[in-house]
Amino acid sequence: MNRGLAATVIALMLCARPATAQDLVADTAAVRDRAIADTTAWDVLESLTTEIGARPVGSPALARARDWAQAKLKALGFTNVHAEAFEAEAWIRGEERAEVISPYPQTLQVLGLGRSISTPKGGLEAEIKLFKTYDALLAAPPGSLKGRIAVVTQPMVRTMDGAGYGDANRNRTRGAAEASRRGAAAYLVRSLSTDDTRLPHTGATHQAEDAPAIPAAALSVPDAELLERMVARGQPVRVRLNLQSRTIPKAPAWNVSGEIPGLTHPEEVIVVGGHLDSWDPGTGAHDDGAGVAITVAAARLAGVGSPRRTIRVVLWGAEELDDSGEAYAVAHRDEAAHLILAAESDTGDGPVWQAKLPKGSRDHLAMRAFALAVGPLKVIQSREPAGIGGSDVAGLNALGVPSVGLTPDASRYFDLHHSADDTLDKIDPADLAQSVAVWASFLNAVAHSDIDFRALAAP
């Protein structure tokens, strides 16, 4: 056989998988089994957290992560590997210190929030005004917080689906703006955390557009409770807060992309991924090294045997201050009609317990093959259709690209999220492998079939 003919025969053998409905079911189950035994995700995550570590926008580490990601995708066999540059907001932490001055002097553990402004050098000293709920802050009249440090200590509730974070989110993201509108000089919020360690959890906040920007930080959970007890004793509590940081409005960032090309319909593209940037205190293991590792490993497993469609993995470079999804949607607007689906894994290592499928697709053979494969992994099929598939794909979803929700168990995630404890040792290899198996089964069923989510969703 000459070399050209041999290549053709091999290509035909590869594209033969899977030929029938039963083949798709059996093949998806086989991909699931291979995924459970596969260590690619762990290896990727171990490499990212060890060789790069924390990688916020504006740091030299993000540029190193860009190079790491391209080298890793190439080494794992992805093609068309490249980095798409854009500009993103960067917030860079400097010196931080907080302490009670009176009546019971002691230090407090805090972490500045993204978009906080700096206090004067050496700090700002003021009496605190403490609110046990966010609604109590909202009820404070205009001007009533003049010169005070506003403090909100509402706890976050632990839930499997992350609803507790959704509920408490405004405490961090909106509290500084609401405090400033009422005259506050600074804002402290009890960390959005379900743990009781003395490590604060950072995250982004928004400043008011109609009031001055103010310094803002998260208190550790025990320190929020400490302030509650001091205030309950009745004397004014004075705090000194020294928060230094700098903002770069347009810092360089990158969305890194790689593909497993489709054999017969390469122009039909499935987009999945995680975000490459992270907050600075930990090493970004759960948020979102896990999402990076899960989707890279799953795409590779589903890409065995030349799928008919292209699987593209995108590692978004500026999620935490919300810039990479929009940059990606703008850059890829013209191909949105060819994108079969877009989804992001961004809630830690798993395990996945629920699948929300694209509207109207539950009874399609490909989704039946997926459901059959992941039933034994304890994944239920929600009757609710998928909503937005992650903050980095929200822009694509708004352009009409369908999504899927593969919901991880978030019960432990918010013990670690955005804190110094978000490190590799907190990753459960079995949970990680289960997540890879669910994503790989889904990708296999979509990439090796002709399921058309848009047509199925049409009324």
Ligand SMILES: [Zn+2]
């Ligand atoms: Zn994240």
